Amino acid sequence: MNTRFLDACKGLPVDRTPVWLMRQAGRYLPEYMEVRKSCTFLELCKTPELAAKVTLQPVDILDVDAAILFSDILIPVEPMGMKLDFVPGPVFAEPVRSMADVERLCIPRMETAVPFVLETIAILRRQLAGRVPLIGFGGAPFTLACYMVEGKGSKDFMAIKKMMYAEPETYSALMVKLTSMLAEYLNAQIHAGAQAIQIFDTWGGILSPADYEKYVLPYTSRLIRCLDARDTPVIHFVKGAGTMLETVKKAGAHVVGLDWHVNLASAREILGSTPVQGNLDPGVLYAPEEIIEAEVRRIIGENGGRPGHIFNLGHGILPTTPSGNAKFLVECVHRLSQR
Amino acid sequence: MNTRFLDACKGLPVDRTPVWLMRQAGRYLPEYMEVRKSCTFLELCKTPELAAKVTLQPVDILDVDAAILFSDILIPVEPMGMKLDFVPGPVFAEPVRSMADVERLCIPRMETAVPFVLETIAILRRQLAGRVPLIGFGGAPFTLACYMVEGKGSKDFMAIKKMMYAEPETYSALMVKLTSMLAEYLNAQIHAGAQAIQIFDTWGGILSPADYEKYVLPYTSRLIRCLDARDTPVIHFVKGAGTMLETVKKAGAHVVGLDWHVNLASAREILGSTPVQGNLDPGVLYAPEEIIEAEVRRIIGENGGRPGHIFNLGHGILPTTPSGNAKFLVECVHRLSQR
Numbered sequence: 252m253n254t255r256f257l258d259a260c261k262g263l264p265v266d267r268t269p270v271w272l273m274r275q276a277g278r279y280l281p282e283y284m285e286v287r288k289s290c291t292f293l294e295l296c297k298t299p300e301l302a303a304k305v306t307l308q309p310v311d312i313l314d315v316d317a318a319i320l321f322s323d324i325l326i327p328v329e330p331m332g333m334k335l336d337f338v339p340g341p342v343f344a345e346p347v348r349s350m351a352d353v354e355r356l357c358i359p360r361m362e363t364a365v366p367f368v369l370e371t372i373a374i375l376r377r378q379l380a381g382r383v384p385l386i387g388f389g390g391a392p393f394t395l396a397c398y399m400v401e402g403k404g405s406k407d408f409m410a411i412k413k414m415m416y417a418e419p420e421t422y423s424a425l426m427v428k429l430t431s432m433l434a435e436y437l438n439a440q441i442h443a444g445a446q447a448i449q450i451f452d453t454w455g456g457i458l459s460p461a462d463y464e465k466y467v468l469p470y471t472s473r474l475i476r477c478l479d480a481r482d483t484p485v486i487h488f489v490k491g492a493g494t495m496l497e498t499v500k501k502a503g504a505h506v507v508g509l510d511w512h513v514n515l516a517s518a519r520e521i522l523g524s525t526p527v528q529g530n531l532d533p534g535v536l537y538a539p540e541e542i543i544e545a546e547v548r549r550i551i552g553e554n555g556g557r558p559g560h561i562f563n564l565g566h567g568i569l570p571t572t573p574s575g576n577a578k579f580l581v582e583c584v585h586r587l588s589q590r
Numbered sequence: 591m592n593t594r595f596l597d598a599c600k601g602l603p604v605d606r607t608p609v610w611l612m613r614q615a616g617r618y619l620p621e622y623m624e625v626r627k628s629c630t631f632l633e634l635c636k637t638p639e640l641a642a643k644v645t646l647q648p649v650d651i652l653d654v655d656a657a658i659l660f661s662d663i664l665i666p667v668e669p670m671g672m673k674l675d676f677v678p679g680p681v682f683a684e685p686v687r688s689m690a691d692v693e694r695l696c697i698p699r700m701e702t703a704v705p706f707v708l709e710t711i712a713i714l715r716r717q718l719a720g721r722v723p724l725i726g727f728g729g730a731p732f733t734l735a736c737y738m739v740e741g742k743g744s745k746d747f748m749a750i751k752k753m754m755y756a757e758p759e760t761y762s763a764l765m766v767k768l769t770s771m772l773a774e775y776l777n778a779q780i781h782a783g784a785q786a787i788q789i790f791d792t793w794g795g796i797l798s799p800a801d802y803e804k805y806v807l808p809y810t811s812r813l814i815r816c817l818d819a820r821d822t823p824v825i826h827f828v829k830g831a832g833t834m835l836e837t838v839k840k841a842g843a844h845v846v847g848l849d850w851h852v853n854l855a856s857a858r859e860i861l862g863s864t865p866v867q868g869n870l871d872p873g874v875l876y877a878p879e880e881i882i883e884a885e886v887r888r889i890i891g892e893n894g895g896r897p898g899h900i901f902n903l904g905h906g907i908l909p910t911t912p913s914g915n916a917k918f919l920v921e922c923v924h925r926l927s928q929r
Contacts, residue, residue, distance in 0.1 A: 407872070407873065407908050408873065409873060409876055409908065409910065412871075412873035412874075412876055412877075413876045413877075416873075416874065416876060416877030416878065416881050417876070417877060417878055456851065457873075458871070459850045459851065459853075459869075459871050459904075460851070460852070460853050461853070461888060462871070491830075491851065493832065493833035494832035494833055494851050494852045494853070494856075495851075495853075511798045512795065512798065512799070512830065512833050512834075513799070513833045514798075514799050514800070514833070514834075517833075530798075532751075532797070532798050532801070533746070534746065534747065534748060534751035534755075535751075535755065537748060537751055537752045537755060537756070538751075538752075538755030538756060539755065539756055542755050549800060565798075569746050569748065571748065
């Protein structure tokens with residue numbers, strides 16, 4: 252078994268830097284588009300055989316060191332009682348705006364609410380047969396709250412900020428409920444066979460460091476404490492958190508994910524011995540090969556041979572990325588980091 | 591004359607912290623909406639009497655310590671030969687994509703290309719009559735290049751990154767041309783009477799620190815050197831630059847603008863004696879007054895009594911902000927910073 256990824260999560264030395272790509276199963280792969288012809292995005296998430304199939308594609312095609320469950324962070328929100336659509340971005344037609352809305356949300360039993368997620372994980376563990384580890388994932392409570400309160404993506408996140416500042420009890424009740432739901436959801440993934448968990452806090456960076464510490468950290472940190480993660484590393488990725496890594500570290504994850512807005516060497520200095528994951532600008536995958544190679548060399552150089560580095564993009568791979576460049580990137584990381 | 595703002599730009603002690611708000615002349619003010627009933631946004635920018643009128647509104651209504659010219663960063667791009675529309679976001683129907691496109695762009699004579707801008711400044715200096723100083727402004731070369739190459743706002747900025755990485759000569763030719771144009775444009779504003787200049791690099795933060803240093807800094811830094819700014823402070827605001835303030839400082843502006851993603855005390859430590867401007871989250875203006883006041887107190891506390899702080903938002907005020915809260919903010923800053 253390729254244990255490079257799990258070893259790096261524990262800060263152990265590895266023969267070469269493990270690499271996987273956020274959204275590595277996705278639209279930039281012609282093989283994925285072929286599968287998507289026959290179903291919608293949500294159908295794909297909910298059909299274990301197909302979800303497993305597209306999860307494995309990048310393992311075969313790119314030679315990455317980890318597989319990540321094909322799903323969406325909003326999948327467990329639907330069975331809380333919120334109708335979800337993709338048009339193509341996610342939309343909740345009836346956003347959460349009041350305490351009554353929060354009270355109506357339920358915390359479902361995961362085995363009946365999202366059986367397809369657990370079944371996909373079981374299939375994948377059989378099909379991977381130890382080839383590379385399988386990562387499960389979920390959104391952080393704050394990022395899910397943003398979608399649920401805004402009703403969709405947003406530029407300025409007024410609705411969630413209004414609730415946070417002006418209706419702190421409603422905000423807190425929502426965050427508490429989401430934290431409990433996520434603990435059950437991610438523990439269910441671990442019990443089904445996920446060998447690592449990534450928590451995506453896509454919107455954690457919209458707040459000031461002071462507000463992040465007050466309104467987000469307590470919940471994410473409680474979530475991480477509630478995970479059955481003795482043998483399951485937790486990766487905590489907060490997009491836009493380069494100016495508050497000390498605070499993100501306090502959440503207590505095993506690994507901190509970094510976007511591309513931060514210098515890896517500076518980040519490692521702030522984070523001490525905590526392993527890190529990142530941090531190539533996904534836009535670099537539109538560059539010629541010599542620039543991709545130079546950027547990989549720069550990032551590996553910034554890491555400076557410290558153990559505990561998982562190479563990744565600083566955010567999800569973009570849908571129009573040339574897939575050959577993604578393959579070249581993985582090859583570069585392996586070649587340039589060879590001990 | 592109220593010299594608080596200009597004194598703070600020079601790092602001199604002041605009786606209370608000066609404050610103005612990015613986009614303080616704008617849609618959140620009913621008085622502005624009244625003027626906008628009779629004309630389009632572009633017509634408003636191009637009609638000196640009206641532009642001057644809305645520039646003065648926040649000075650009268652909010653009691654801010656500086657006026658900022660009402661205009662748009664894309665105004666000087668139009669006379670370079672690019673048709674500009676607002677729908678309502680800015681759109682260039684024919685974006686710049688090749689060296690031939692760059693070569694077709696001209697650097698116009700400012701007196702004939704944007705006479706309305708210079709006339710607005712002249713009117714404003716007369717009407718302000720020394721009440722508060724007048725700030726002129728322009729986009730940074732990179733931010734203008736983003737709009738011109740993407741053709742409009744973007745989420746992932748693929749087109750500009752593709753050009754930057756894959757067509758470096760085209761990119762560089764465009765940036766050189768924009769730098770020259772902006773030097774003429776901003777110097778024309780200074781000669782017309784602008785008493786400070788703010789350079790907005792709204793998109794500088796989309797790059798990694800390494801790429802910012804390589805692809806953006808040389809041009810912004812040249813632009814700042816080319817300004818006739820012996821007596822005219824230059825404020826350099828790069829949104830999303832909290833992780834690369836050392837690099838932003840190298841551009842050489844008198845004042846560095848900060849968004850709300852950075853702790854002001856940490857930023858001042860990195861920037862040394864360079865004055866700073868910022869950095870309240872515009873979203874806080876949706877909060878109840880006690881939270882607005884607590885946030886002002888926090889930021890003034892983080893500044894810790896150092897001279898050289900201009901209070902501002904960390905980005906433009908949002909169109910749906912309650913205007914009473916903006917007024918309360920200004921009052922709070924003055925009251926809580928009283929020496």
